Amino acid sequence: MSRALALASTVATFSILFACSQQASTAQEEEAAPSEPAGEEIEIAPDTTGNESLPSMMRATGDLLGDDGSTIGSINMIEGPNGIVMEVSVDEGGLEPGWHAIHFHQTGDCSDTGEYKESGGHVGKSEGGHGLLNPDGPEPGDLPNLYAFEDGSVHYETFTDIISISDVLDDDGGAIIIHEGRDDHLTQPIGGAGGRVACSVVQ
Template identity: 70%
Template sequence: MTRYLTTSAAVASLAVLFACSQQTSNAQEEAATPPPEPTEAQDQIPDDAGMDGPKSIPSMMRATGDLMGVDGNTIGSVNLIEGPNGIAMNVSIEEGSLEPGWHAIHLHQTGDCSDTGEYKASGGHIGKIEGGHGLLNPDGPEKGDLPNLYVAADGSVEYETFTNLVAMSDILDDDGSAAIIHEGRDDHMSQPIGGAGARVACAVIE
């Protein structure tokens, strides 16, 4: 027997087909639509943010001092900053201040440069070890030992070094400390100061 759909049944079938076609079209349009741009708040989330939030930078202690030459006049500056792995130290000296060539530089026990030109009031090196001076010494080094600095032909210096031998708490203790520059270079082995000679510049670090 041949059956025919009634008018109402045909209309219902067409409606179902139209609805399915419309859903397919909407899905295709949504798939083609690019994702929304990140908001300003999302842009500010650091890449290393995790379950515990963004990593924080530890606070860093700073210290500074004015370098005085053999006549007591200021010839430059010393700046130190302590990070999680040690201390970065920068020395800047004006033209005509020191003899060109290599010079030893050490951190000394006492923040006193009052004996102008001698600078022995600054005491010995921080963390002095009897027989242990020198970065190459198997019995050392002392906390105040540093690599040599080089003075340019015009008598100026731009020097940066790093040390993890000493902490800022040693430098900024009750009696302070001093940065001392010597007339010659440190051989990092001879006692007690590596054969560096007289003290020609001093800075109280505070």
């Protein structure tokens, strides 16, 4: 065999061995990485670890009635580990524009339309203790004022950590009352807020 023929044979053998090695390597990589169908999302399995550190959240809701007894909006409360977040939504024309006091009241009763005295006093009412700015307060039922826009609608969110939903939803239930004026957070017994113009039984 000539040197040229021997060299060509060696090169051919090397090429075949290299090609086989590459095919084997590619096959191993394809086995190691499972294929995913094109265009499909990978579905992540839900957490089934039973993480008990996440709090169970208590909720309460209610329809908000105006001074004529018609539904003008809604109340939505959710209680987390540090207090209650409350949302109040009022439809256009539901309230007079401007500031209004809002409080938690003791009794879940809005049956005396336009008066709303059946809802009782503030949750946790104490003599001389009304008002967020009161050195002897506040009462658990006290909340920041809400504001009605020019069209009478309200989109309000507030937070309180001085009351729980279970305090509101006791044996005789609880109510949210909106007053005709703002609460000055000091004057007894209701901060000079005036009459009750809206009521919601929360449950």
